[in-house]
Amino acid sequence: MKILVIDASFITLNNKFKYGDIVPQLQIGYIISILEENNYENYFLDCKLINDMDNSLEDYSNIAPNIVIISFNTYDYKFAFKLANFFKDNNIIIAIGPHPSVSPSTVVYENSPFDFVLRGECEYDIINLIKNLDNMEELKKIKSLYFNDKKDSEISLINQFDELPYPKYHSYDGQYYQILPVPFFKKAKWGFLSSSRGCPNLCTFCSPVHRTSYGYKYRIRSSRGVVDEMEYLVSIGKNVIEIVDDNFTVSKKQVFEICDEIKKRNLKIKWTVQAKADTLNRDIIFKMKDAGCFCIRMGIETGSNKLINNIKKYNGDWKNLVIDVFKWGKEANIIMNSYVILGLPNETKEDREETVNLLKEAKPDFVQVHYFKPYPGSSLYENISNKEDFNEYLYHYNCSSEEFEEIKNKIHKIVYFNPRSITKHLSLFSGFYIKNPKILLRLINFLFN
Ligand code: SF4
Numbered sequence: 001m002k003i004l005v006i007d008a009s010f011i012t013l014n015n016k017f018k019y020g021d022i023v024p025q026l027q028i029g030y031i032i033s034i035l036e037e038n039n040y041e042n043y044f045l046d047c048k049l050i051n052d053m054d055n056s057l058e059d060y061s062n063i064a065p066n067i068v069i070i071s072f073n074t075y076d077y078k079f080a081f082k083l084a085n086f087f088k089d090n091n092i093i094i095a096i097g098p099h100p101s102v103s104p105s106t107v108v109y110e111n112s113p114f115d116f117v118l119r120g121e122c123e124y125d126i127i128n129l130i131k132n133l134d135n136m137e138e139l140k141k142i143k144s145l146y147f148n149d150k151k152d153s154e155i156s157l158i159n160q161f162d163e164l165p166y167p168k169y170h171s172y173d174g175q176y177y178q179i180l181p182v183p184f185f186k187k188a189k190w191g192f193l194s195s196s197r198g199c200p201n202l203c204t205f206c207s208p209v210h211r212t213s214y215g216y217k218y219r220i221r222s223s224r225g226v227v228d229e230m231e232y233l234v235s236i237g238k239n240v241i242e243i244v245d246d247n248f249t250v251s252k253k254q255v256f257e258i259c260d261e262i263k264k265r266n267l268k269i270k271w272t273v274q275a276k277a278d279t280l281n282r283d284i285i286f287k288m289k290d291a292g293c294f295c296i297r298m299g300i301e302t303g304s305n306k307l308i309n310n311i312k313k314y315n316g317d318w319k320n321l322v323i324d325v326f327k328w329g330k331e332a333n334i335i336m337n338s339y340v341i342l343g344l345p346n347e348t349k350e351d352r353e354e355t356v357n358l359l360k361e362a363k364p365d366f367v368q369v370h371y372f373k374p375y376p377g378s379s380l381y382e383n384i385s386n387k388e389d390f391n392e393y394l395y396h397y398n399c400s401s402e403e404f405e406e407i408k409n410k411i412h413k414i415v416y417f418n419p420r421s422i423t424k425h426l427s428l429f430s431g432f433y434i435k436n437p438k439i440l441l442r443l444i445n446f447l448f449n
Helices: 026-037 053-062 074-087 098-102 125-131 223-235 252-264 282-290 305-310 318-331 349-362 379-383 401-415 419-435 437-448
Strands: 002-007 041-046 067-071 092-096 116-118 190-193 240-243 270-274 293-301 335-342 366-371
Touching: 002 026, 026 041, 026 067, 026 125, 026 190, 041 053, 053 074, 067 074, 074 092, 074 098, 092 098, 092 125, 098 116, 116 125, 190 223, 223 240, 223 252, 252 282, 282 293, 282 318, 293 318, 293 349, 305 318, 318 335, 318 349, 335 349, 335 401, 349 401, 366 401, 419 437
Parallel strands: 002 041, 002 067, 067 092, 092 116, 190 240, 240 270, 270 293, 293 335, 335 366
Antiparallel strands: none
16 A cells, blocks of 8 residues: 655745745654554655646656545645645545644535545554544544544544654655754754644634644653654754744753753754743753753744733733843843734734834844734634635734735844844854855845845
């Protein structure tokens, strides 16, 4: 039996937005490892790395897969259906990933090319499904499985994910994946791992579509297991690691243990994490820096305390908290990266000014400005009317596209186009750009388009 696994994220290498994060989906890596452990012949297509999609699809159809597993997000909804129709013939088509998990009824229905949805962390369930395709009784026992004969399903979570095999990195040629410039004079070879799954917070705009994991239940691996995997990544040639957790610093004990283990083993590797401001303090930041963390990425979202309270991200003085965290990051010599949202519900021009002012004070090294999009799986999605039109922009709150562009340009000027930032950027990353010239070209493209 031949199984083709597809990551349907469709952004081509020529796309100007490619300067941002180009990250493999670890869940697919885990699934490929488990398929191999069970001796299934498997193939992997990562659409975001493909320039000529039509030719690639022909190549993969020549493999003649029997089962096609397609992972996709809400913004790739139409493209995922195009893929499913392309490979349909008599094949079994299984949908996994963020969108099918939070909205299975929009994926499997009468005459849909998709036969099944597996919801959430389906690494083990996928084998169960493949082995029991002809056994309706057994299929009905798979809790995360949604199909026309069984619509009662749930998002599955794996508690002991230390027991999963490492994601299959042979499929992830690290030269194509990248997050941000790294302060070293080397060609970057990114490795990826997760140390935790789930996020205990209840931000109303957030959904698995935005995140890398499912569920509110926060689950961690052993610190030893995490550092074992770091060592493994180094042993196969990776020289920089992204820990893909939604919020690496939920458990301070876990963070300290991982940092101590890295130091104990004298492991010299640069790594980066995503963290929420209220889970950081000066001690944690300096501890992480000492163990090799070179960059913290953080969702600032807005400079308005009113809005941050409204979206249930933080109940208190967010502005001063963010300013403190960025100050500590700079003292520790950590690159501070930020994400901002414009067009939140009830946002006013004054709120947007507060966001601009917060960036002026916090002085992040990088910023990505996004439009608010209430995706399925978030509580704010329930408020919108055009729920089924996933390929349209779903924003609808008080911020025209002209104003969005104007504020985004203002923010880019504050963060990038000033003597302090340019000097710092050049002193940190000149060596990196010499060794990774394509990323410099993408940066230029990103900033001037
Ligand atoms: S925005 Fe971040 S902190 Fe909030 S629920 Fe999502 S992942 Fe968790």
